[in-house]
Amino acid sequence: MIPLQQVLMLSFTLVLIATVGLCIRRDALTLFLCVELILNAANISFVGFARHVGNVQGHVAVLLIIALAAAEAAVGLALVIRLKKTGQPLLVEELTELKN
Amino acid sequence: MNEQILFYLFSSFTVLTALGVIMSQNPVGSGLSLVATFFSVSGVFVLLAAPFLGVIQVLVYAGAILVLFLYVMMLLNLSDDTSLLNSPNHLLKCLVGMGLMGVASFGLWQWLKTIEMNASTTDETFGGLFELSKSLLGENMISFELISLVLLASIVGVVTLTALDRHEEES
Numbered sequence: 001m002i003p004l005q006q007v008l009m010l011s012f013t014l015v016l017i018a019t020v021g022l023c024i025r026r027d028a029l030t031l032f033l034c035v036e037l038i039l040n041a042a043n044i045s046f047v048g049f050a051r052h053v054g055n056v057q058g059h060v061a062v063l064l065i066i067a068l069a070a071a072e073a074a075v076g077l078a079l080v081i082r083l084k085k086t087g088q089p090l091l092v093e094e095l096t097e098l099k100n
Numbered sequence: 101m102n103e104q105i106l107f108y109l110f111s112s113f114t115v116l117t118a119l120g121v122i123m124s125q126n127p128v129g130s131g132l133s134l135v136a137t138f139f140s141v142s143g144v145f146v147l148l149a150a151p152f153l154g155v156i157q158v159l160v161y162a163g164a165i166l167v168l169f170l171y172v173m174m175l176l177n178l179s180d181d182t183s184l185l186n187s188p189n190h191l192l193k194c195l196v197g198m199g200l201m202g203v204a205s206f207g208l209w210q211w212l213k214t215i216e217m218n219a220s221t222t223d224e225t226f227g228g229l230f231e232l233s234k235s236l237l238g239e240n241m242i243s244f245e246l247i248s249l250v251l252l253a254s255i256v257g258v259v260t261l262t263a264l265d266r267h268e269e270e271s
Binding site for chain 2: 001002004005006007008009010012013014016017018020021024025027029030032033034036037040043044047048050051054056057059060062063064066067068069070071072073074075077078079080081082084
């Protein structure tokens with residue numbers, strides 16, 4: 001039986017790594033991958049707690065989070081494709097204006 | 101004991117590939133590292149008595165969402181990001197980051213020791229499809245309907261964002 005502490009430590013480590021990645025990367029798509037990693041860390045933590053409490057609600061939450069990540073990925077990628085058509089490099093430092 | 105060793109294996113692989121995501125110079129390299137991360141997270145799910153979620157993670161997350169990402173990355177032909185290695189005091193920044201992470205992890209570990217550790221379920225059918233679907237379509241019905249609305253909104257958003265493009269090109 002895997003203790004809950006180790007599951008939570010794994011989730012915490014992933015969140016830390018993904019947050020550091022969110023701060024140091026410049027291009028928009030890699031930032032998005034780091035956000036997906038944070039969501040996965042939350043999924044691990046949900047599953048760990050679901051097994052600890054004995055309730056299946058944690059699994060339901062994970063399903064909803066996966067569906068939400070899919071929706072968010074679709075919209076984010078559409079935005080990125082749209083931005084690429086303007087010709088500027090996809091670096092977050094230079095994407096400062098909402099128009100164009 | 102076997103579960104413990106497998107958990108260490110999968111979690112270390114997860115952490116290593118997550119580091120590969122943030123430290124890769126190429127965006128495609130980050131995407132591929134993230135696929136490996138998702139596979140090992142799926143292994144962790146199976147070890148934590150969630151076999152259905154493990155399968156769903158591989159099918160939906162690694163198999164659909166990340167494939168979409170990789171399509172877009174291949175389509176856009178992004179350039180490499182070498183700003184990490186060329187920045188000054190790179191080693192110092194890495195050490196400071198690791199030190200902060202170590203301190204935060206130590207604090208969390210001290211708190212986590214106070215939690216009651218034993219899992220309360222020994223049922224073998226926990227995490228199976230039947231209970232999960234009974235809960236999803238039973239008491240979580242509203243969330244289920246709302247998430248389908250969210251997916252619909254995202255589809256409409258994507259079509260709007262790309263159709264505006266086509267309008268401008270035609271006119």
